Amino acid sequence: MKTRKILLGLASIALVSGAIIAADHIDAPAVEGGTSDITDFYAFQGANTNNLVFVANVQGLITPENSAVAKFDKNVMIEFNIDTDGDYVEDYVIQAIPSSDDKMYVYGPAVPNETGKNSTLLSNSYKSSVAITPYGNDAITATTNASSVSGVKAFAGLRDDPFFMDFAQYSAIVGGTAGGFNNPGADTFAGTNVLSVVVEVPKTMIGSTGTINTWVTTKRKQ
């Protein structure tokens, strides 16, 4: 009886949720499989504990065979949002936008020109850049010495998808064809790549102390 209840509950969620996947991989119809689809977001203290690291991954489930042609969309800005005063409105942003010469321009962290759904690029004084690492090359990283964002470190390119989950079994459970997870489970994301932007910034640029609220957005050029 208990099992049946669980399955019924899960099945009804499957109906309202439709196709479901993972951390944020292909989470919604409009972005699914597109160049603005965020797969994951991480924020953690750097190896240098004075720094915080932001990671945004987009365009998940890239096979090794498809990796050589995978690329960032030059019309899509990846924006890290940082709220330092608890109102869930961004006080600082970091913007990453690919250039026509295969670099990733990184602007900020800095106070945004505007908050909300629409963004414009920060001023050039906050700009740094890193060459997008070609598939098969060692990671290319860059640390800027531009005075207003000195010490900001950046990487852009393909990486192993750091997300792990038995998504296939989760789908089976939610779809009503399985009653629980297997042990051991199978990592659905094993052997696949994502396009990553990694930015490490001195904590002094984003509030220094306390708790911040952060999120990532992708925004398309109009």
Added chain:
Amino acid sequence: MIRKITTIGMMLSVAVISFNCSNNDDDNEMQESVTTVYVQEDQMGRPAVNTVFVASADKDVFNKTIPSKQGAAFASKFKTNLEALSPAFNESTDKNALGQTSTAFTTLLATDVLNVSLDGTTTFYDGTNVLTGRALADDVITVELILIFGGESGLTMSENPTLSDDNVSANDKDFLTSFPYLASPW
């Protein structure tokens, strides 16, 4: 020959002047070409929130809603979905391992931001610290499954053990100890 060139030159100058005029006539168009605007398509704070808690009809709307508006728009829908999804939340007094009722838990989740400490350990959950960031090695899905399906004692004795752990606890490649931290691609 010279006359032909002059004629072409005149035509070109007329064309240039016309182009300028049309731009000058339309100030709005000029304004837009100066400042490029980027508009939100996808948004993410905590892992799996849109995936698990948002109904299919709302998924695109959720992605285009800014966090300061998400709570009011989605908290009650999340609560309905959670209570339908998990037998660990089928009584109004039920709580998860953080001591949160379905209302408290979904109120937290509906505003989809990641809370990050600037003062030390950053982890989704490491046995001691809770929601102080998200590190690469954090088993975020199992943490979320425990909070959704585990009930009050989910950390040690889940109410729904076969739903509380996907039994995939680590990445398929080791992470790096230095920048850029993520492993090289396959």
